[in-house]
Amino acid sequence: MANESLQAKMAAYTAKVEKAAAKNPERQNLVPNRLYTPLDLEAFDYERDLGFPGEYPFTRGVQPTMYRGRFWTMRQYAGFATAEESNKRYRYLLEQGQTGLSCAFDLPTQIGYDSDDPIAEGEIGKVGVAIDTLKDMEILFDQIDLGKVSTSMTINAPAAVLLAMYIAVAEKQGVSADKLNGTIQNDILKEYAARGTYIFPPKPSMRLITNIFEYCSKNVPQWNTISISGYHIREAGSTAAQEIAFTIADGIAYVDAAIKAGLNVDDFAGRLSFFWNAHNNVLEEVAKFRASRRVWAKVMKERFGAQSPKSWMLRVHTQTAGSMLTAQQPDNNIVRVALQTAAAVLGGTQSLHTNSRDEALALPTEDSVRIALRTQQIVAYESGLADVVDPLGGSYYVEALTDKIEKECWEYIKKIDELGGAPAAIEKGYIQREIQESAYRWQMEVENKQRVIVGVNQFQIKEKPAEGLLRVDASVGEFQKSKLAKVKAERDGAAVQAKLAALETACGDEHQNLMPFILNAVKTYASLGEICGVMRKVFGEYEAHVSL
């Protein structure tokens, strides 16, 4: 055997260090082996397992030249209070060299309620910008050329409505839909499993999603119609392998649904995109990104028979892990985010949001957001990490870990297939329970100090309460309500009613694509709450099954 000499040397090394470790114990509970060598990659085949960047199975990246062509899109997730305030923040970020927009909406908007709904009380403008009608969207993108910027919108259950508003604003700016670039999250399955902003039951939700796939493939061809998200699954407490496994299982469900709705896989698969978390363990994260691309490429080529290389590519947006930010010694978060940024870049992300140091306390201030953006720019321009394609490719450890995460991912996909696919696995509570287990294990590891979080369970100091946090003024709610009342008084009420009635009829007919009806309603300044209200009436609402 070729590796006989190496095996003997490895055995000698192990014997030697075991003896040393008996005297000076190594750190406990570490999962990886101590050392990786070619022995860990005996089955490794370069051309089969890695290949070249921009080629199947895309382990090394989706573009041939990666960041030597251009850097990832630096895209800070932002939005708070009113459209007026958020528009100012967007223009500030663009002036600071950000290259794409990412809109955060408040919870009433994400769940399809207007600001004047009693259920919205206390939540208006808090975690994002409040959008009630097209008027708010016009203000949000005032003086921002939608033909030039790419915009990502974190919107799921009412994604069709916000996309329609975006298309309508663009039209008013003289930009046609086929010129628009951006993404809607539009990933309802992870809302049921981990994020919580669902409205409708799974069946009509999946219909809305496939309607968007179809509409965009014909009318908004450069738009990313979904961002299949592991981010929130990870935030809810999953492991790295669970993050990509559950997300790819969701992706399989969307592709299945679209094919069942009569679409050709290569007509829509190229516009599917993903969303990963960049967590603290740098090399594990790099391996996760690489493994996810390889798994998705195989799924699309082998399982779905996609022919176009674009359909095989897992293109990904990344956000650094919010749940890893500490409220203690918040400036330490700048360092955490820098390492997470390194992981995302070494992993080959297409775009990135970096969290701000103060986000375990409140929404970030302008100063904090600038530091977060500068972190990306420092990694891009100064660190050298972006100079070579997949610089960790060939590392014994990273390749072994990539294989291990891929294997775990396939095991989960098999298990979920056996349960009837991701929607059934969520319905049975399987995915939620797996995530909860991991979250609880993590918390216990922190509490018994098997896992050290600097400043939280070790290296604590006495701290003064944080100062200078961003506060969303309570007057935002009243301002937003009066703006909505004014729009409702000035619009053509009969036109609104007619378009809402047409939408209601279309909702009842499964063969209708709802996008044109929603677009027509939006243009009459029908509100988000009114449009979602019509759909709630026809589709009903999802009721979560809670298990602990």
Place this chain on the structure above:
Amino acid sequence: MERHIRVLVAKPGLDGHDRGAKVVARALRDAGFEVIYTGLRQTPEQITEAALQEDVNVVALSLLSGAHNTLFPKVVNMVRGKGMNDVLVIGGGVIPDADIPGLKEAGVAAVFTPGTPTASIIDFIKANVK
């Protein structure tokens, strides 16, 4: 027989972040409490009703959306309004330090912010349930 402390873990408002609520619920259960978790999107009315129905000693609110100054006092008032004067109302989540005195004044017995060990919550409940 030892009396079991009964805790309602509740998510008021529209916030969907329930990692913390679920971890706390499980830790409280492991500590020997009887725990009921409401699930997401509960109005103060629903939480109060559940507290009454389940005859709990503690209502533990979790909120990360920033709506705590509106929703926590509302729950306290409703719980008291229904005559549950001995029920301990506590809260947790992403809550700036500056808001804590106001919440305590409104009757929230304690506020637990990110990084709190579950043991501190358990100890607080044991020490303060009447």
